[in-house]
């Protein structure tokens with residue numbers, strides 16, 4: 001098969017591993033920077049051009065679109081979909097997952113448990129917003145944040161009000177969430193492919209932090225997950241329409257809670273911690289699904 005990897009940086013671990021895995025299984029691979037693509041969206045002759053040339057047909061496209069380029073990156077992916085390339089995660093599913101408000105609303109609608117969460121844009125009534133999620137301690141997040149940046153723990157009501165007021169000054173969308181103290185700075189990352197959790201790791205925050213992100217200095221180990229957690233991770237990915245997803249779960253006293261669903265999960269932490277070859281599993285999924293005449297789940 002001819003496979004394109006949409007990525008801004010060919011030197012990233014996940015991008016290199018996916019390329020290696022595809023080549024090892026006899027496929028042709030090209031790494032394409034989505035920001036260097038331009039498009040003819042004419043219905044008669046949809047095409048993607050790249051650095052002065054029209055691109056050939058690709059059987060499949062693996063999107064590795066960073067949060068900074070979601071808007072244009074998903075537009076480029078949609079164009080590949082129009083040209084008949086099979087996407088490993090549809091553009092519309094990536095768009096859903098990137099919007100924390102939208103994805104938490106969709107998950108809630110399916111009855112998937114999550115920390116009690118309030119959303120607001122520059123709230124005037126900080127007091128009621130805090131009340132609504134059960135008071136301090138609570139977590140305040142910037143809706144557009146990643147890698148734990150813009151995630152703050154407010155231990156008292158006064159701290160919560162100051163943080164919310166500070167974000168309000170920035171005119172940002174914020175999310176206010178019940179703090180799951182008993183998770184003790186840990187969360188579970190479940191790597192979902194199709195309707196299976198193929199790998200799971202537990203991440204733990206470094207001393208003195210509550211954020212388990214590896215980018216914030218957290219560490220990881222293999223973990224056994226329960227059937228309930230397994231089912232929850234698969235349902236969360238399916239609800240957003242993602243074939244490949246990193247589903248983050250907090251272990252709360254009242255049971256597992258989905259914290260977020262990532263559409264472009266990094267492979268480095270999970271492969272190195274589990275020793276599993278996730279990149280090859282992703283390529284194998286493409287081999288099974290990228291048949292001529294496949295149809296999109298939601299049509300872009």
Ligand SMILES: Nc1ncnc2c1ncn2[C@@H]1O[C@H](COP(=O)(O)OP(=O)(O)OP(=O)(O)O)[C@@H](O)[C@H]1O
Pocket residue numbers: 115139141145146147148149151177178179180181183185186187205210211212213248250259260262
């Ligand atoms: N409600 C909560 N209760 C307890 N811990 C939390 C809560 N929300 C977030 N955390 C901790 O903070 C970390 C970062 O939060 P979150 O994943 O929401 O932020 P992010 O910036 O989207 O990170 P990512 O890079 O994973 O997308 C989580 O991995 C978790 O360890």
Ligand SMILES: [Mg+2]
Pocket residue numbers: 145146147260262
């Ligand atoms: Mg996130």
Ligand SMILES: [Mg+2]
Pocket residue numbers: 148248260
């Ligand atoms: Mg996270």
